[in-house]
Each structure stands twice: as C-alpha cells, then as structure tokens.
Amino acid sequence: xxxxxxxxxxxxxxxVLAAVTLAACGGAEVTPSGSAxxxxxxxTTTETATPSTTxxxxxxxxxxxxxxxRPELSNFxxxxxxxGRLALNTMVHEWALRNxxxxxxxxxxxxxxxxxxxxxxxxxxxxTLTALDLPNLAAGLAF
Numbered sequence: 001x002x003x004x005x006x007x008x009x010x011x012x013x014x015x016v017l018a019a020v021t022l023a024a025c026g027g028a029e030v031t032p033s034g035s036a037x038x039x040x041x042x043x044t045t046t047e048t049a050t051p052s053t054t055x056x057x058x059x060x061x062x063x064x065x066x067x068x069x070r071p072e073l074s075n076f077x078x079x080x081x082x083x084g085r086l087a088l089n090t091m092v093h094e095w096a097l098r099n100x101x102x103x104x105x106x107x108x109x110x111x112x113x114x115x116x117x118x119x120x121x122x123x124x125x126x127x128t129l130t131a132l133d134l135p136n137l138a139a140g141l142a143f
Contacts, residue, residue, distance in 0.1 A: 055105045057116050065095045065113075066121035069128055076131035084132045085140045092141060110138035 068091050076084035092113055096103040106112060114137045117125035125137065134140045 055102060055109070055112065057099075057112070059120070061095075061099045062116045062120035064099070065092070065116060066124050068095055069117075070121070070124050073124070073127050073131060076128065081131075081133045085134070085142070088128065088132060088137070088140050089142055092137075106141070107143070110141045111136070113137045113141065 069088070072087060072091065075087065079087065092106060093103055096106045114125070117128075117137060128137065129135070132140055
C-alpha cells in the first residue's frame with residue numbers, strides 16, 4: 001500500500017529558508033599569513049534603507065497577521081524556538097507580501113511587527129514571545 005505525501009507550501013518555504021539560513025551560517029574565518037600591506041580608502045557615505053515615514057497598517061491588515069499567527073502557536077511550542085522562528089519569519093514576510101509588498105518596510109523597521117501585534121492581538125504576541133523564547137517579535141525576524 002502506497003501512501004501519498006502532501007507538502008504544504010508553507011512547509012516548503014520554511015524548508016528553503018532553513019537551508020538558506022544554514023548555508024549563510026557556514027562561513028569560515030580566514031587568517032592571512034605572510035606579509036601584509038595597509039591600504040587607506042577615502043571616506044565613503046552610505047545610506048541605510050530606513051523608511052522616511054512610519055507605515056500605517058490598517059486594522060484589517062493587523063488582524064490578518066494575528067489570524068495567521070494564532071493557529072501556529074501550538075506548532076511553535078512543539079517545534080521549539082529555532083524552527084518556530086523560521087516559521088514566524090516566513091509568516092511575517094508572507095503577510096507583508098499580501099499587504100502591498102511592504103517587506104522592505106518590515107526589514108527596515110522590524111519593531112513595526114511588535115507595534116501592530118501589541119495593538120491588534122496582545123495575547124497572541126505574548127504567547128508567541130513565550131513559545132519562541134524572544135524578548136520581542138523583531139528579534140525573531142532574521143531576514
């Protein structure tokens with residue numbers, strides 16, 4: 001008897017993100033040997049990708065994020081902080097994509113997720129922080 005495996009898109013995305021995260025963590029430190037020279041470069045300025053204004057999130061969008069997180073709370077507890085954080089990160093970016101592609105704003109202002117959930121669903125936020133062992137939701141957003 002053959003059993004057919006069904007893969008949910010969220011599981012696939014989480015797996016891909018886990019692989020990317022592990023690959024990014026695998027760098028080795030290189031210590032140069034031999035002679036070295038010092039090079040001085042001119043001063044350069046860089047601009048960060050911070051949003052110029054605080055993005056306003058509608059109540060319906062905030063509730064949508066809460067509704068995405070709420071059913072995953074038991075999974076967060078079972079999976080533990082490492083896998084749960086990957087799932088949270090995936091969920092937040094999926095939510096941002098659904099709401100006008102605001103992923104850039106989320107990355108530039110990760111605390112936005114804390115502000116939104118504190119106002120819309122403080123109980124869900126608190127349970128998520130406890131399950132994922134986080135000081136705030138922004139700390140759980142890696143990329």
